[in-house]
Amino acid sequence: MDEDSRIADAAEVPDDSTLLFTVRDGFDEREAILTRTAAGEVTAFENYCQHWTDVRLDKGSGATKRDGELVCGKHGALFEDDSGCCTYGPCEGAVLERIAVTVENGGVYLTDDDYEFVQVGSSMEYDLSSNRSLGF
Numbered sequence: 001m002d003e004d005s006r007i008a009d010a011a012e013v014p015d016d017s018t019l020l021f022t023v024r025d026g027f028d029e030r031e032a033i034l035t036r037t038a039a040g041e042v043t044a045f046e047n048y049c050q051h052w053t054d055v056r057l058d059k060g061s062g063a064t065k066r067d068g069e070l071v072c073g074k075h076g077a078l079f080e081d082d083s084g085c086c087t088y089g090p091c092e093g094a095v096l097e098r099i100a101v102t103v104e105n106g107g108v109y110l111t112d113d114d115y116e117f118v119q120v121g122s123s124m125e126y127d128l129s130s131n132r133s134l135g136f
């Protein structure tokens with residue numbers, strides 16, 4: 001596996017929250033999140049709600065998870081951590097944008113041809129009062 005695509009140690013991926021990372025899609029950078037399901041599978045999604053796409057699920061310190069579902073802090077939508085499907089809330093039935101990752105030799109690797117791994121954490125600056133990114 002290409003070390004440039006290694007996101008994190010698998011042991012760093014929380015089961016009760018998320019690990020934020022940044023990917024590049026062409027010239028654009030996007031935030032993504034890793035989480036671990038109850039079955040032990042590591043999944044990754046783009047870091048935005050399906051209700052209002054400028055709302056981040058993980059604002060930098062890990063998204064809230066409850067009973068295997070990611071919680072949007074804005075209006076309370078719930079997303080299954082394995083499928084990304086919204087089971088409750090204003091965007092019920094919508095699905096988080098999945099990013100392909102795989103676990104190998106204790107590491108989590110980005111395997112999605114649409115993205116390049118940039119870094120763990122956000123590379124973007126946010127105006128915390130408005131929840132919007134600045135300069136992008």
Ligand code: FES
Nearest residue numbers: 049051072075077
């Ligand atoms: S913005 Fe996420 S539920 Fe409304």
